Amino acid sequence: MPTTERTLLLLRHAKAQQSQGLPDHDRGLAVRGRRDARAVGQWLSDPSRDLALDLALCSTSERTRQTLDGLCAGGALVRESRFDERIYNASAASLLGVLLEVSDSVNTVLLIGHAPGIPMLAMALAIGGTGSTKTLERLSKGFPTSGLAILGFEGGWADLAPETAYLREFVVPRG
Secondary structure, three states, rough: OOOOOEEEEEEEEEOOOOOOOHHHHHHOOOOOHHHHHHHHHHHHHOOOOOEEEEEEEEEEOOHHHHHHHHHHOOOOOOEEEOOOHHHHHOOHHHHHHHHHOOOOOOOOOEEOOOOHHHHHHHHHOOOOOOOOHHHHHHHHHOOOOOOOOEEEOOOOOOHHOOOEEEEEEEEEOOO
């Protein structure tokens, strides 16, 4: 039986507003964040990338929800979205735990979360992989808001583990 190649997109939410007395979970996007989220959506919707997003797993925070809305407004097509409170400010290990539960009927997952979990997960999965050295170098220099790491791996979601994926691309679209 042939193995299936999967695609994992790890997105750090777009630029958030300063707290202004709000609880962290309730902070929305800044004006720049709204523009950047839309730019990520435009980047994802480029037909030359051929990215069909089967499932978006999103933190329950306001800024990640608004980031997902901006992606869709920018043209990204997301077939199914799930909001999961375990993603909010989660560690890389906790995020990996959420991904291990994804059904193998899903080929492409977009995970929208927070730093430091999202950047740490990208590095943990990609280090030692067969991805581009230049891309890995760019990722290691920082993972700003709206940073998007695209990784590929073979097998089922339950097989995903540190150093099993390769980094295809790391981009930071700006609006």
